[in-house]
Amino acid sequence: MTSSAPGSTPAAEPAVPDRRTVSTTTATAIAIADMIGIGVFTSLGFQLAAIPSGFSILMLWIVGGAAALCGALAYAELAVAFPRSGGEYNFLSRIYHPALGFMAGWISATVGFAAPVALAAMAFGEYFAGVVPGAPPLFVGLAVAWAVTLILLSGAKLSTTFQNVSTLIKVALIAVFIIAGFSVPEPQPISFLPQPGDIGHILSAPFAVSLVFVMYSYSGWNAATYIAGDVRTPERSIPVAMLVATLIVVLLYVLLNAVFLYTTPMAAMTGQLNVAQVAGEHIFGATGGRIVAGLICVGLVSAISAMMWIGPRVTVAMGEDFPLLSLFSQRSRSGVPTIALLFQISVVTVLLLTQSFETVLEFIQFSLTLCSFLAVLGVIVLRVTQPGLPRPYRVWAYPLTPFVFLGVTGFMMYYLFSERPLQSLASLGLMASGLVLFFLSKRDFVRGEALQRAVKG
Structure with a gap:
């Protein structure tokens, strides 16, 4: 603070803009x-190949939604205890060690958000070409990003x-699609009540494998924790936002899959990637695809807007902690x-131009899942190691809630490692590569402190 002469008016401090501008809405x-990205519109065709049952399919999305809800409630406890932006970077640094948090942040800041944005942008280009034939998908994808x-x-x-309006339009259009689907004059002869054999489907390996991909469709339930430092009254807003958002998405996902099954023959969807378009033709006729x-x-x-919004907040948090960044x-x-936003869109652009985003996504899945696992495990760790930590919000039904999420996520990691061992090891390698930058940044930080002490001395 600048000093002033006796009797004079103290110099005014520069105004600092209030960063907590994000409402609960x-x-x-x-x-x-x-x-809500593209997963729910494409995965049913592959699930039906091994689970030809309406009740079992809906249970698949309900179980996945319950696991996502458990994760969201656990993250909410961490977010209000440590109300700072950064997601896993913030949590793992506080719970375990700054090096582990830095590795999680390293993945998020580089490709953890950029790769999904690039995939969503490319998907936008492909689907836009279905609305406007001849539109170049790559150019359109770059343009929207x-x-x-x-x-x-x-x-x-x-x-x-923009975020509020675009999300409201998205939810409204999905609701219109659902209502139109349940209004078709000739529905399929399918029952959503339990049938003989459904227990066998639910306890089968295909059900467990399908649950992995369902959980990926739910990914994003932790989005609010990445912007905790920008949220007004985080102790109230973050738990409400995560609970309400997850419940809305679970309801929409279950109803969407019910509409697909209600309007379209299973045989027409089995093995198909563009399930939503196939169902759209049965609901709206020849123009349904468009x-x-x-x-x-x-x-x-x-979805692109949400990921472009929250991703740079991780980079900002790391930049605030480490002088090198x-x-x-x-x-x-x-x-x-x-700067963080321009950095992320630059990475998105490179991934789109090199068409490498799908490969990157395969390589980072294991590490992203591991970070979520460690964060929720941290709820239990903190209850033991720091019982007196102020917790304005406590996760409901503890310890059942985190255990449910840990069980599902643990199975996902086992499946990923057993089915894709090289990609999983490479994912861990990419995460560990952040240690080099961490120690360089830490050394720079220590040198800076030593220099400050020397100057003061």
């Missing part, structure tokens, strides 16, 4: 938008409005993390 919208980035760079007010393609495009825009902590006057 916007935090909920971001979580919903991040969850950069357009969303420019909106986010413009400031918090426009970004908030209608569904447009619906998915709208949904992907809000301090460039990424810079914000505009309106609080936008400009």
